[in-house]
Amino acid sequence: MTGVFSGQMVENIVESDAWTMKDPPKSLEELEINLLLQGVYDHCGYDFRNYAPASVRRRLLKCVQEEGAATVTGLLDRALHQPGCLERLIDALTCTVTEMFRDPEVFLFFRTDILPRLPSDSFLNFWCAGCAGGEEVYSLAILLKEEGRLERSRIYATDLNQREILKAREGVFPIGKMKEYSHNYFQAGGTRSLSDYFVAKHDLVLFDRGFTDHLVWAQHNLATDSSFKEFHVIFCRNVMIYFNRTLSNRVHRLLYDSLIQDGHLVLGRREAIHSSPYAAHYDQGHERLKVFRKVR
Numbered sequence: 001m002t003g004v005f006s007g008q009m010v011e012n013i014v015e016s017d018a019w020t021m022k023d024p025p026k027s028l029e030e031l032e033i034n035l036l037l038q039g040v041y042d043h044c045g046y047d048f049r050n051y052a053p054a055s056v057r058r059r060l061l062k063c064v065q066e067e068g069a070a071t072v073t074g075l076l077d078r079a080l081h082q083p084g085c086l087e088r089l090i091d092a093l094t095c096t097v098t099e100m101f102r103d104p105e106v107f108l109f110f111r112t113d114i115l116p117r118l119p120s121d122s123f124l125n126f127w128c129a130g131c132a133g134g135e136e137v138y139s140l141a142i143l144l145k146e147e148g149r150l151e152r153s154r155i156y157a158t159d160l161n162q163r164e165i166l167k168a169r170e171g172v173f174p175i176g177k178m179k180e181y182s183h184n185y186f187q188a189g190g191t192r193s194l195s196d197y198f199v200a201k202h203d204l205v206l207f208d209r210g211f212t213d214h215l216v217w218a219q220h221n222l223a224t225d226s227s228f229k230e231f232h233v234i235f236c237r238n239v240m241i242y243f244n245r246t247l248s249n250r251v252h253r254l255l256y257d258s259l260i261q262d263g264h265l266v267l268g269r270r271e272a273i274h275s276s277p278y279a280a281h282y283d284q285g286h287e288r289l290k291v292f293r294k295v296r
């Protein structure tokens, strides 16, 4: 034996290289997308490398068009050198669609089944992870207020997208949305009028500033940041749907670590826990509504 560089070994390496060369090369587009994601990560720390490829591709190609670039590489060039382009690229890569009392049944279940089980003698901590423009956060705050639990509660509202956080903090929403949101509110068990919680001015509404004391807004990246507190309930809805398995697993670990024993995790309707390494640590709170209780 002549060490690791034996003749047999060299032959194996050559053979395996030859095999690699026969692999179909990545398409140029795929190569460019990977370079762009790596470039964005190295440049500013936003890590989209483990987002679902089909959705990333669709969003990037739309952004290429909107920015007037010829290629994905051209878009990277602009993102690195033209003021404002990087922010627009981040916006393009993060889908921020949301609404108040989205999937009202989930909020109704929270109101009637989860909240009554939470200890009445302790201060409650909630986390809306990936809160977009804040509609979910104000929905939760309203519900807590109506159930008499807001005074001893704090909602931590985080998102990767700093612009969304700044917008959400203002509590200002288009008045045109309020009809749909009112409908959701009633379906979520609301018995007052949603307009009790805002003042309207022209085509906007401003949500009650009284909520502010109970809300903590912060930029937090589920792909790279760590757990920062323990929560009674975590809402992380319609966020992991954009992630690949590797990233979803990382986030599941983060959420698990951030929940108290018996704490509840609320996912989006198209999100799953059964395939995550933490599935066995949760009981089904409500299967269809994607509510889970940490049991071990």
Ligand SMILES: C[S@@+](CC[C@H](N)C(=O)[O-])C[C@H]1O[C@@H](n2cnc3c(N)ncnc32)[C@H](O)[C@@H]1O
Binding pocket: 094, 095, 096, 097, 098, 099, 102, 129, 130, 131, 132, 133, 136, 158, 159, 160, 161, 164, 220, 221, 222, 223, 224, 236, 237, 238, 239, 268
């Ligand atoms: C479709 S919105 C969901 C908003 C709300 N949770 C809901 O269900 O209506 C997804 C949000 O996740 C945020 N997001 C995406 N990647 C993230 C990450 N790595 N860390 C934190 N938030 C992220 C996006 O910026 C966006 O605001």
